[in-house]
Amino acid sequence: MARSTPEVRPISSPSTVSCRFLPEDRAVEAEVGTTILDAAHANDIPVETVCAGKGTCGTCRVLVRDAEVPEPTPHDKRRLAIAQLAGGWRLACQHPVDAGAVYSHPLGIRAVRVVESAGLGRISLDPNIQKIYVKPSPPSLHDPRADWSLVQDELAAAAGDLDPTRDALSRLGAIGEEISQGVTVVIAGNRVISVERGDTTGVAYGLAFDIGTTTVVGALMDLTTGQEVAVASDINGQHIYGGDVISRMSATMRGPEFVERLHRAILDTVRGITTRCLEAADVRPDRVYEATFVGNTVMTHLLLGIDPSRISYSPFAPTTVDPVSLRASELDLPVLPSAWVWVAPAVASYVGGDIVGVMLSTNLGRRRGTTLVIDVGTNGEIVLAHQRRLFATAAPAGPAFEGAEITRGMRAAPGAIERVRITSNSVGVDVIGGGEPEGICGSGLVDAVAELLRVGAVLPSGRLLSGDEMEKALPGLADRVRPDDTGGEFVLTGDPASPEESIALHAQDIRRLQLAKGSIRCGTNVLLREAGLQPSDLDRVLLAGAFGAYIDPAQALAIGLLPPVPEEAVEAIGNAAGHGARMCLLSLTSRVRATDLPGHVHYVELSAVPDFQDQFGDAMGFPASDQAASND
């Protein structure tokens, strides 16, 4: 049975038209006036372009069928041969879509391949970096043309007009007359960034970095296969200036030389990771053509050497939220000097390029349904996606989730209590590394409070029962309560009689967790209200980042860190920011989407919400536990 092609139906609304693209054979609906190129890209149809629609590269040519071929524009005439113009070819960037038209485009140098990439799943592989092998005829006395002119002629058909860097010309000069034996041209955007002897089209690498305040992770990616070939991470070299972005910004306020110091510190970390990746994979530095970076806004400012200090005080304005492109030599990266560096855009001061990476890798704003994404940290970044609408905010949670400012708190390192289970007469703990417990980390803290709430030892108001109250309600736990003037504490492990040989959770610690979760929950509530939604409208809640991977979703629900949704709706998504950096490295389509994303996000500044105090107060309380309720 012959497969029938779906009919293109005229759309009744006069503001949109419908057309079709070949060879995909896909129908596309676009607003009247949208260019053919924009319509294709909005639907992930890989019509090629080098100049991004300026009409100068000539690569976006399409054959117009089943509609009147529009009059050629000057750009059409400049870039297309007379025979092509007569045959119905036009530049897709030059003309609006026409109702019922069919546009056939060649699959060429930048054709999108879909590959499986570890951690990223199936992704489109259409990197910004292209390599083209050319074999120009040698110059002669009758045609003593410049090497670059010879190479450019060979490139023109495939890639349009390109501008070489000084470094690329110098490399071309070093190859000299051997260019007629064939050279490979490396293109980033509309610039030729290197020229290599022979056919090296099979060799191309890039780096994707996630610049965390605490940890920096870099991945060396093979741009020809989409696979990770090496990964390395290191503590952010700025750590000596403090553990969080606030202390880093305080450091920069000491003077411009401190901005420079923190700039150099992160660059040193990035350089070290780069060198380790290159050595691990045995890759030549000059075969690395691009690096992408995501990070929170303070980190990307410092990466670029921009003073971030104003982000720390009202009105919290950054210097830039736009993507920034520069050359690797400007950051002194140990790769090809002309390599391209792309720093992801941010939404706002406290919703940075890392969250744009999260939005990109979770396909937010493009998936159906209603999704909440929370990246829990010192600042909790919260994104709400409802259909194609995006809302974001940042909630200052403080360092409780990282185990800081908690009596016996510590980072999630060996010796930290990471799991707590409490019954009416026992407390069990899991310790990272399995040895003696030394303290409690963020996930252990959440667990402990959730369990205390569940058994009724902590009330929804956040108050820890006194010894007397515990004796009545939960006699099996009563000897674990150590009273003091500030609310008492609850001993998790060790001898309750010996404060030195036990680890306890203090009433103040519970209060701090309550403030932290209250802040994030308040952000969630404000976003839901902004979107006109209820928690019950949420189809899924995604937990991004390291903390999201460690936390027990049921317990996060139990303490009310997350709005009330079924437990199975909650999913940890790991390092989604880093995935975003990789996607932007491997796919120009993804990069364009990342660039567009911030413009589609409605950012809510929590401190500017009129009833913020009320909202925060409402979000502070713990949910009433079913079991505790039955104990009341």
Added chain:
Amino acid sequence: MARSTPEVRPISSPSTVSCRFLPEDRAVEAEVGTTILDAAHANDIPVETVCAGKGTCGTCRVLVRDAEVPEPTPHDKRRLAIAQLAGGWRLACQHPVDAGAVYSHPLGIRAVRVVESAGLGRISLDPNIQKIYVKPSPPSLHDPRADWSLVQDELAAAAGDLDPTRDALSRLGAIGEEISQGVTVVIAGNRVISVERGDTTGVAYGLAFDIGTTTVVGALMDLTTGQEVAVASDINGQHIYGGDVISRMSATMRGPEFVERLHRAILDTVRGITTRCLEAADVRPDRVYEATFVGNTVMTHLLLGIDPSRISYSPFAPTTVDPVSLRASELDLPVLPSAWVWVAPAVASYVGGDIVGVMLSTNLGRRRGTTLVIDVGTNGEIVLAHQRRLFATAAPAGPAFEGAEITRGMRAAPGAIERVRITSNSVGVDVIGGGEPEGICGSGLVDAVAELLRVGAVLPSGRLLSGDEMEKALPGLADRVRPDDTGGEFVLTGDPASPEESIALHAQDIRRLQLAKGSIRCGTNVLLREAGLQPSDLDRVLLAGAFGAYIDPAQALAIGLLPPVPEEAVEAIGNAAGHGARMCLLSLTSRVRATDLPGHVHYVELSAVPDFQDQFGDAMGFPASDQAASND
């Protein structure tokens, strides 16, 4: 009496149309299909553009009158407001000229001013560098926008979408919240290269360099007035590797590290000149936003760190002849790191950017009549302009014109004989500096031979009369002839009896001059033949460069270095190459023209001319002197 506006007459040829531009009120004829923008620029009508016609900046808007307003293109729609579209405004880069139409354009940020500039006469002042003062409203908690977004909004109307450099963002960050007190944005091309506190629009500098093989000259120019504020020159630091381009190329053949050494040597010279200019004029380094360079192809290759060695052997192919843009930091110039550097394009290996500068500053290819330009040096560069057609070649003259390889030859320095006058019984010489003569420089050599020819002591074949022949024809000079086995010599000054205490011109010296002038004359003859012209068709002969300024035009004609034209048609034009560099710095229109020029030049490779030997032989002879003829 009211001045009547000239009527726009329809042109009979169907391949051109005529239109008019306001406010200049100038009629313009253009080929059918030419964009309005190109038609304007071809006629020096300053319709503004930032993106150079890509349709992306929106600055080239014109109001279309007296003709049908064309349908808006997608670029029109993106860049113009609905009211503008409805009012008849369109982007000049998007539409072909229409017969009879009148295009009215706003005079805005890049409006061309005509100024008097020392040495350059009246020139148009429309530098690539623009400064725009903006005063954005401060961010607020309800609109906590990034500084760059605020600045960009202010710029958008005037300058379209612009991309900031890392350095510009870093400077913006350092200004911080004071941006609301006003900042000045510095724009080069479509990039923002700096941001300065307050209104600094009145302060803008650039550097124009002429990189000679022997001497490097740099001028610091005020981009707001077009005036030179400082000039400095220095010996090219590569001189330790030899005096001419051939020896420089030989040096680079010793290995890549020698390319690097010669690259560093010229950069050191350029840096030294830059610092001296800045100090002399008391200008801050970060107020220098651009530098332009002209030089022969070997010098521009070495400036950019490109191995030039292949230029020295057949087929004499360079690595590039295109203009090259880069950042000042790539050359480590002591100016604003993001400052723009523009290196002029070349025509061919031996017709470099310096000659493009000469063509530009002499308005070649645009002036009426037929002009020959000769830049005499080790390589004589020759350009023939006939109406709008351009022909160029390079003639290997050898170093005779620089006084080298001549028995008593020396550079044009104190002690050099620079003028010679000979009568039937006397020889008079002028010595540079007025002291005792130590040798003879190029212009003295030309003079001496021209005078010997005139009196008949040298025959048109180039042979010096023997003592016996001289005794017969010119007895008053006979005792100056010192015979030897290789043609003898003629004593110019000093005691003829004492070879040590006299300066003589040897028959071999005359032969060397004959070869040198023969080579250049051969080049001229080949170009004239290529253009189908005779020497009598030449309206003027321009002598460029230092030698052209010293040589006596009558004597240059007398020895046949120049084709036979009236003496008054010959004019020395001084450092026209350096003038070209200044024009490219001060005027984007000039730079665009310089970029276009090489494509309009028909380059003739002399060694590929089939009858080169015959042509060279014919050009070797000296013209018969009127006076000598009467003596025969």
